[in-house]
Amino acid sequence: MNTLLDDSIADGEPDATQLILADIQSGILQPGTWLKQIDLETRYGRGRNEIRRALDRLAQKRIVEHVPNRGYHVYKADGKQADDIAEIRIMLETGIVPKVVATAKTSDIRNLRALADRFESLILHGTVLELYEANLNFHRAFVQLSGNGELDGVIAELRQRTSSAPVSQWKTRARIEKSAREHQEMVDLLAARKADELKALVESHIRQG
Numbered sequence: 001m002n003t004l005l006d007d008s009i010a011d012g013e014p015d016a017t018q019l020i021l022a023d024i025q026s027g028i029l030q031p032g033t034w035l036k037q038i039d040l041e042t043r044y045g046r047g048r049n050e051i052r053r054a055l056d057r058l059a060q061k062r063i064v065e066h067v068p069n070r071g072y073h074v075y076k077a078d079g080k081q082a083d084d085i086a087e088i089r090i091m092l093e094t095g096i097v098p099k100v101v102a103t104a105k106t107s108d109i110r111n112l113r114a115l116a117d118r119f120e121s122l123i124l125h126g127t128v129l130e131l132y133e134a135n136l137n138f139h140r141a142f143v144q145l146s147g148n149g150e151l152d153g154v155i156a157e158l159r160q161r162t163s164s165a166p167v168s169q170w171k172t173r174a175r176i177e178k179s180a181r182e183h184q185e186m187v188d189l190l191a192a193r194k195a196d197e198l199k200a201l202v203e204s205h206i207r208q209g
Helices: 003-007 016-026 037-044 048-060 079-095 097-103 106-125 128-144 151-160 173-191 195-208
Strands: 064-067 071-074
Touching: 016 037, 016 048, 016 128, 037 048, 048 064, 048 071, 079 097, 079 151, 079 195, 097 195, 106 128, 106 173, 128 151, 128 173, 173 195
Parallel strands: none
Antiparallel strands: 064 071
Protein backbone atom coordinates (compact mmCIF):
# COMPACT_ATOMS: atom_id res chain seq x y z
CA MET A 1 0.00 0.00 0.00
CA ASN A 2 1.25 3.47 -0.78
CA THR A 3 1.46 4.91 2.71
CA LEU A 4 2.17 8.46 1.62
CA LEU A 5 -0.88 8.54 -0.61
CA ASP A 6 -3.10 6.87 1.95
CA ASP A 7 -2.04 9.18 4.77
CA SER A 8 -2.85 12.22 2.64
CA ILE A 9 -6.52 11.34 2.10
CA ALA A 10 -9.06 13.04 4.34
CA ASP A 11 -12.76 12.22 4.19
CA GLY A 12 -12.23 10.41 0.89
CA GLU A 13 -10.92 13.54 -0.87
CA PRO A 14 -7.31 13.62 -2.10
CA ASP A 15 -5.28 16.49 -0.73
CA ALA A 16 -2.49 18.36 -2.48
CA THR A 17 0.12 15.81 -1.37
CA GLN A 18 -1.67 13.05 -3.22
CA LEU A 19 -2.33 15.18 -6.28
CA ILE A 20 1.28 16.30 -6.66
CA LEU A 21 2.62 12.81 -6.03
CA ALA A 22 0.27 11.33 -8.63
CA ASP A 23 1.55 13.81 -11.23
CA ILE A 24 5.15 12.96 -10.35
CA GLN A 25 4.49 9.24 -10.64
CA SER A 26 2.63 9.63 -13.91
CA GLY A 27 5.49 11.56 -15.48
CA ILE A 28 3.57 14.84 -15.80
CA LEU A 29 6.06 16.43 -13.39
CA GLN A 30 9.45 15.16 -14.47
CA PRO A 31 12.51 14.78 -12.20
CA GLY A 32 14.19 18.17 -11.88
CA THR A 33 11.02 20.18 -12.62
CA TRP A 34 10.72 23.32 -10.47
CA LEU A 35 7.42 23.50 -8.59
CA LYS A 36 6.08 27.05 -8.36
CA GLN A 37 3.54 27.32 -5.57
CA ILE A 38 1.31 29.73 -7.46
CA ASP A 39 1.15 27.32 -10.41
CA LEU A 40 0.30 24.40 -8.12
CA GLU A 41 -2.43 26.43 -6.40
CA THR A 42 -4.01 27.09 -9.79
CA ARG A 43 -3.54 23.56 -11.10
CA TYR A 44 -5.08 21.80 -8.11
CA GLY A 45 -7.45 24.48 -6.87
CA ARG A 46 -5.92 24.39 -3.41
CA GLY A 47 -4.84 27.12 -1.00
CA ARG A 48 -1.33 28.34 -0.42
CA ASN A 49 -0.98 26.75 3.04
CA GLU A 50 -2.09 23.33 1.81
CA ILE A 51 0.33 23.46 -1.13
CA ARG A 52 3.19 24.46 1.17
CA ARG A 53 2.40 21.65 3.61
CA ALA A 54 2.26 19.19 0.72
CA LEU A 55 5.64 20.29 -0.60
CA ASP A 56 7.20 20.08 2.86
CA ARG A 57 5.79 16.60 3.32
CA LEU A 58 7.07 15.43 -0.06
CA ALA A 59 10.45 16.95 0.75
CA GLN A 60 10.61 14.90 3.95
CA LYS A 61 10.11 11.80 1.81
CA ARG A 62 12.79 13.00 -0.65
CA ILE A 63 10.27 12.99 -3.48
CA VAL A 64 10.82 16.71 -3.95
CA GLU A 65 13.81 18.75 -2.84
CA HIS A 66 13.73 22.12 -1.11
CA VAL A 67 16.49 24.52 -2.15
CA PRO A 68 16.72 27.47 0.26
CA ASN A 69 15.89 30.83 -1.34
CA ARG A 70 14.91 29.11 -4.59
CA GLY A 71 11.97 26.81 -3.92
CA TYR A 72 11.12 23.17 -4.60
CA HIS A 73 11.81 20.84 -7.49
CA VAL A 74 10.98 17.21 -8.19
CA TYR A 75 13.78 15.11 -6.77
CA LYS A 76 16.26 13.82 -9.30
CA ALA A 77 18.39 10.98 -8.02
CA ASP A 78 21.93 10.62 -9.24
CA GLY A 79 23.02 7.35 -10.80
CA LYS A 80 24.78 6.09 -7.68
CA GLN A 81 21.80 6.69 -5.46
CA ALA A 82 19.50 4.87 -7.87
CA ASP A 83 21.94 1.94 -7.89
CA ASP A 84 22.16 1.95 -4.09
CA ILE A 85 18.38 1.89 -3.75
CA ALA A 86 18.14 -0.93 -6.27
CA GLU A 87 20.62 -2.91 -4.15
CA ILE A 88 18.49 -2.36 -1.05
CA ARG A 89 15.38 -3.51 -2.90
CA ILE A 90 17.21 -6.58 -4.15
CA MET A 91 18.25 -7.53 -0.61
CA LEU A 92 14.70 -7.10 0.66
CA GLU A 93 12.76 -8.64 -2.21
CA THR A 94 15.04 -11.62 -2.77
CA GLY A 95 15.27 -12.13 0.99
CA ILE A 96 11.57 -12.90 1.25
CA VAL A 97 11.54 -15.42 -1.62
CA PRO A 98 12.12 -18.57 0.50
CA LYS A 99 9.20 -17.66 2.78
CA VAL A 100 6.94 -16.74 -0.16
CA VAL A 101 7.74 -20.02 -1.89
CA ALA A 102 7.11 -22.00 1.31
CA THR A 103 3.82 -20.35 2.26
CA ALA A 104 2.07 -19.21 -0.94
CA LYS A 105 -1.27 -20.95 -1.43
CA THR A 106 -2.79 -21.95 -4.72
CA SER A 107 -5.22 -19.04 -4.43
CA ASP A 108 -2.29 -16.64 -3.86
CA ILE A 109 -0.57 -17.86 -7.00
CA ARG A 110 -3.82 -17.59 -8.95
CA ASN A 111 -4.23 -13.98 -7.81
CA LEU A 112 -0.63 -13.15 -8.73
CA ARG A 113 -1.19 -14.68 -12.17
CA ALA A 114 -4.27 -12.50 -12.67
CA LEU A 115 -2.22 -9.40 -11.84
CA ALA A 116 0.50 -10.47 -14.29
CA ASP A 117 -2.16 -11.02 -16.95
CA ARG A 118 -3.62 -7.60 -16.21
CA PHE A 119 -0.27 -5.90 -16.79
CA GLU A 120 0.25 -7.85 -20.01
CA SER A 121 -3.21 -7.00 -21.31
CA LEU A 122 -2.55 -3.28 -20.90
CA ILE A 123 0.45 -3.27 -23.23
CA LEU A 124 -1.72 -2.87 -26.32
CA HIS A 125 -4.60 -0.76 -25.07
CA GLY A 126 -3.70 0.68 -21.65
CA THR A 127 -2.24 4.05 -20.76
CA VAL A 128 1.28 4.41 -19.37
CA LEU A 129 -0.17 5.27 -15.96
CA GLU A 130 -2.39 2.17 -16.02
CA LEU A 131 0.68 0.06 -16.78
CA TYR A 132 2.55 1.71 -13.94
CA GLU A 133 -0.26 1.02 -11.47
CA ALA A 134 -0.66 -2.57 -12.69
CA ASN A 135 3.07 -3.11 -12.20
CA LEU A 136 2.91 -1.75 -8.66
CA ASN A 137 -0.08 -3.97 -7.88
CA PHE A 138 1.79 -7.07 -9.06
CA HIS A 139 4.87 -6.31 -6.98
CA ARG A 140 2.87 -5.34 -3.92
CA ALA A 141 0.97 -8.61 -4.07
CA PHE A 142 4.22 -10.54 -4.34
CA VAL A 143 5.74 -8.73 -1.33
CA GLN A 144 2.56 -9.17 0.71
CA LEU A 145 2.90 -12.95 0.36
CA SER A 146 5.82 -12.68 2.81
CA GLY A 147 3.34 -11.87 5.57
CA ASN A 148 5.43 -8.85 6.63
CA GLY A 149 3.01 -5.97 6.95
CA GLU A 150 5.74 -3.30 7.13
CA LEU A 151 7.80 -4.38 4.14
CA ASP A 152 5.37 -3.18 1.48
CA GLY A 153 5.45 0.36 2.84
CA VAL A 154 9.25 0.34 3.08
CA ILE A 155 9.63 -0.76 -0.54
CA ALA A 156 7.01 1.77 -1.70
CA GLU A 157 9.02 4.57 -0.11
CA LEU A 158 12.24 3.29 -1.66
CA ARG A 159 10.58 3.42 -5.08
CA GLN A 160 9.56 7.03 -4.44
CA ARG A 161 13.17 8.06 -3.73
CA THR A 162 14.15 7.40 -7.32
CA SER A 163 12.52 8.56 -10.52
CA SER A 164 9.17 6.83 -10.30
CA ALA A 165 7.69 8.15 -13.52
CA PRO A 166 6.76 5.24 -15.78
CA VAL A 167 8.08 7.06 -18.82
CA SER A 168 11.57 6.65 -17.38
CA GLN A 169 10.96 3.06 -16.31
CA TRP A 170 9.92 1.76 -19.74
CA LYS A 171 11.68 3.63 -22.52
CA THR A 172 10.74 1.11 -25.23
CA ARG A 173 7.90 -1.25 -26.09
CA ALA A 174 10.40 -4.12 -25.95
CA ARG A 175 11.20 -3.28 -22.32
CA ILE A 176 7.53 -3.28 -21.36
CA GLU A 177 7.06 -6.66 -23.02
CA LYS A 178 10.12 -7.99 -21.22
CA SER A 179 8.66 -6.85 -17.90
CA ALA A 180 5.43 -8.67 -18.73
CA ARG A 181 7.30 -11.89 -19.55
CA GLU A 182 9.29 -11.66 -16.34
CA HIS A 183 6.11 -11.25 -14.29
CA GLN A 184 4.73 -14.42 -15.85
CA GLU A 185 8.03 -16.25 -15.28
CA MET A 186 8.00 -15.18 -11.62
CA VAL A 187 4.57 -16.74 -11.19
CA ASP A 188 5.73 -19.91 -12.99
CA LEU A 189 8.74 -20.28 -10.70
CA LEU A 190 6.63 -19.61 -7.62
CA ALA A 191 4.13 -22.25 -8.68
CA ALA A 192 7.01 -24.69 -9.27
CA ARG A 193 8.50 -23.77 -5.85
CA LYS A 194 11.89 -22.98 -7.40
CA ALA A 195 13.23 -20.51 -4.85
CA ASP A 196 16.78 -20.10 -6.20
CA GLU A 197 15.64 -19.42 -9.76
CA LEU A 198 12.96 -17.03 -8.52
CA LYS A 199 15.51 -15.08 -6.46
CA ALA A 200 17.76 -14.72 -9.52
CA LEU A 201 14.86 -13.50 -11.65
CA VAL A 202 13.68 -10.98 -9.03
CA GLU A 203 17.20 -9.55 -8.86
CA SER A 204 17.48 -9.29 -12.64
CA HIS A 205 14.01 -7.71 -12.87
CA ILE A 206 14.88 -4.98 -10.35
CA ARG A 207 18.25 -4.19 -11.94
CA GLN A 208 16.77 -3.79 -15.40
CA GLY A 209 13.87 -1.70 -14.08
